[in-house]
Amino acid sequence: MTGLVRERARLVRLLRLAGRARPAALIACLLLAAAAPAAMSLAAGWLVGAIAAGGDVVAPLATLAAVLLVQRTAESLQDPLGATCSRSIDGHVRTRVRQIALRQRGIAHLEDEEFQDLLSRASDRGESWRVRSPGTAATGQLMIVFRAGGAVAAGAILAGHFPLLALLLVAGCLLQRSYALRQWSSTVSVEDGLTSKQRRTEYWAEVASGAEAAKEVRMFGLADWVMERRLRAHTETTDIMWTARMASLRRQAPVAASAAVMALAALLVPGIAAATGRLAVDGLATCLAAAWAIFQATYMGQEALDIAYGLGALRALDQLDAPGADPGGEPARYGPVRFENVTFAYPGAAEPVLRGLDLTIEPGEVLAIVGVNGAGKTTLSKLLTGLYTPSAGRILVDGADLRRLDVESWRRHIAVVFQDFVHYSGSVRDNIRLSAPEIVASDDDLRRAIHVAGASDVIEDLPAGLDTSLWHTGTGGTDLSGGQWQRLALARALFAAEHGRRLLILDEPTANLDIQAETQFYQQVIAGVPGTTVVLISHRLSTVQHADRIVVLDGGRIIESGGHADLLRAGGAYARLFRLQAERFTAAS
Numbered sequence: 001m002t003g004l005v006r007e008r009a010r011l012v013r014l015l016r017l018a019g020r021a022r023p024a025a026l027i028a029c030l031l032l033a034a035a036a037p038a039a040m041s042l043a044a045g046w047l048v049g050a051i052a053a054g055g056d057v058v059a060p061l062a063t064l065a066a067v068l069l070v071q072r073t074a075e076s077l078q079d080p081l082g083a084t085c086s087r088s089i090d091g092h093v094r095t096r097v098r099q100i101a102l103r104q105r106g107i108a109h110l111e112d113e114e115f116q117d118l119l120s121r122a123s124d125r126g127e128s129w130r131v132r133s134p135g136t137a138a139t140g141q142l143m144i145v146f147r148a149g150g151a152v153a154a155g156a157i158l159a160g161h162f163p164l165l166a167l168l169l170v171a172g173c174l175l176q177r178s179y180a181l182r183q184w185s186s187t188v189s190v191e192d193g194l195t196s197k198q199r200r201t202e203y204w205a206e207v208a209s210g211a212e213a214a215k216e217v218r219m220f221g222l223a224d225w226v227m228e229r230r231l232r233a234h235t236e237t238t239d240i241m242w243t244a245r246m247a248s249l250r251r252q253a254p255v256a257a258s259a260a261v262m263a264l265a266a267l268l269v270p271g272i273a274a275a276t277g278r279l280a281v282d283g284l285a286t287c288l289a290a291a292w293a294i295f296q297a298t299y300m301g302q303e304a305l306d307i308a309y310g311l312g313a314l315r316a317l318d319q320l321d322a323p324g325a326d327p328g329g330e331p332a333r334y335g336p337v338r339f340e341n342v343t344f345a346y347p348g349a350a351e352p353v354l355r356g357l358d359l360t361i362e363p364g365e366v367l368a369i370v371g372v373n374g375a376g377k378t379t380l381s382k383l384l385t386g387l388y389t390p391s392a393g394r395i396l397v398d399g400a401d402l403r404r405l406d407v408e409s410w411r412r413h414i415a416v417v418f419q420d421f422v423h424y425s426g427s428v429r430d431n432i433r434l435s436a437p438e439i440v441a442s443d444d445d446l447r448r449a450i451h452v453a454g455a456s457d458v459i460e461d462l463p464a465g466l467d468t469s470l471w472h473t474g475t476g477g478t479d480l481s482g483g484q485w486q487r488l489a490l491a492r493a494l495f496a497a498e499h500g501r502r503l504l505i506l507d508e509p510t511a512n513l514d515i516q517a518e519t520q521f522y523q524q525v526i527a528g529v530p531g532t533t534v535v536l537i538s539h540r541l542s543t544v545q546h547a548d549r550i551v552v553l554d555g556g557r558i559i560e561s562g563g564h565a566d567l568l569r570a571g572g573a574y575a576r577l578f579r580l581q582a583e584r585f586t587a588a589s
């Protein structure tokens with residue numbers, strides 16, 4: 001089997017994803033619709049023959065009407081049945097695409113442009129000329145199989161009178177169709193090359209009409225500027241697409257010429273035979289109707305392009321699905337964590353963020369990491385959680401290289417509040433439980449975490465307490481202030497820490513808190529999880545000064561390490577940062 005036939009057969013097999021009943025009903029409709037034109041040509045010949053002979057026309061007329069009725073019914077059911085089958089197939093494909101995106105250990109692939117392109121191609125959002133839908137391609141492929149069958153049936157009827165003409169029309173139409181399709185398909189690969197440009201258009205559309213940038217777009221008066229950017233990005237892609245489409249259109253001239261030749265032959269051969277007495281009038285009617293049926297069954301409809309686009313989506317899915325993405329590994333045991341000569345650069349970045357970093361995090365210690373903006377503090381936490389792997393060096397967890405461990409088992413030892421934590425739409429209860437979904441928690445458990453996070457008053461003020469539905473972007477629920485969301489995120493991590501997570505990572509946990517909450521933070525939150533290892537990243541040195549150990553990150557390495565008092569005495573970078581912060585308050589008072 002050639003690759004092309006194998007791909008087409010695979011498309012048909014996709015229909016199994018839509019269950020049994022709907023594809024079966026679709027096949028029945030396609031069969032009836034495909035057989036109808038050939039049946040009609042026979043009925044037309046019968047009717048014309050009956051009229052010519054002055055015989056009974058009721059039976060042929062009734063047959064013709066019945067065939068027409070069956071054809072119209074089958075054709076009208078074909079579209080809705082095809083749509084339900086293809087939507088169901090597409091649903092399965094999109095689920096698979098999401099599973100692939102989620103199954104990787106880390107998140108580096110999500111920042112890889114090629115991966116994003118494949119993702120866009122495999123789960124189309126409808127930006128192309130036709131949607132890249134494997135489901136529509138599958139139903140389109142089925143339709144083409146039946147239409148080809150219909151063409152062969154009509155060809156067989158014509159061959160009863162003119163075998164050569166039948167061969168010419170069937171073979172000629174199929175060749176012409178395949179040529180036209182090849183021309184149009186070249187536009188599909190042009191569009192595939194524009195996926196990242198299309199993403200840029202989507203980005204500007206989101207800035208223009210999404211909730212995230214809405215405030216600044218209005219305050220800065222950016223509407224025209226954003227719309228202009230979107231239009232420019234859009235035109236960049238559409239210009240290229242239209243150039244490709246016009247070139248394809250120009251290459252269709254041979255198709256038009258050959259179609260004219262075949263139509264002429266289809267009329268002249270039976271026509272001349274009838275005029276010279278070699279073909280009876282009923283035969284003429286049959287031949288003309290059969291030729292018309294061949295043309296009808298072999299024209300290149302949109303389903304041909306649907307197949308080209310849908311196959312593109314399946315190929316992208318295959319590339320995404322290539323094996324070897326996640327090696328798995330041994331379950332992780334909790335113990336000391338050791339960064340050993342770790343260097344790390346983000347994918348595509350010229351310079352590394354961390355350069356030969358050495359650091360040990362002992363179980364049960366509270367380790368604070370400080371450093372200027374961009375020093376790599378958050379990056380260090382992403383490596384620690386296995387979201388990225390070091391470019392060089394290694395991270396040992398209880399003596400085992402994290403690369404070789406089952407990262408999910410490692411993450412089950414960790415509770416984290418990222419700097420850009422997520423505001424989940426859902427109840428307060430769900431927002432807290434999400435950090436340890438496997439725990440069956442009582443309301444008392446949740447309230448304990450809420451209390452330690454200093455969020456009790458936030459929950460008390462909500463209309464339905466823990467059941468209050470939260471919705472960050474403002475529709476269908478209650479939104480919270482930045483600080484209230486942060487307390488909830490803290491409660492989420494504390495809940496996980498109280499239920500067995502041994503390592504608590506807090507990245508700027510006091511950034512949105514008021515001064516009172518910030519002052520109480522260490523005594524309330526950190527002291528609330530005794531025995532837990534805490535990695536505390538903060539610019540606010542008042543938040544970190546009570547930590548067991550403070551490390552200063554600079555130039556990709558740890559340049560200082562020690563307790564608050566030791567570091568102040570040492571008079572290095574930490575002492576300078578601390579004095580600067582302290583001076584602000586002294587000067588203000």
Ligand SMILES: Nc1ncnc2c1ncn2[C@@H]1O[C@H](COP(=O)(O)OP(=O)(O)OP(=O)(O)O)[C@@H](O)[C@H]1O
Pocket residue numbers: 111346347349353371372373374375376377378379380419
């Ligand atoms: N996803 C990313 N892709 C490429 N570069 C990144 C990415 N995330 C961060 N960086 C770069 O890595 C460097 C370190 O960033 P990181 O967020 O770790 O710093 P940080 O010390 O936490 O800073 P801050 O105090 O501002 O939060 C920065 O120069 C940043 O531009």
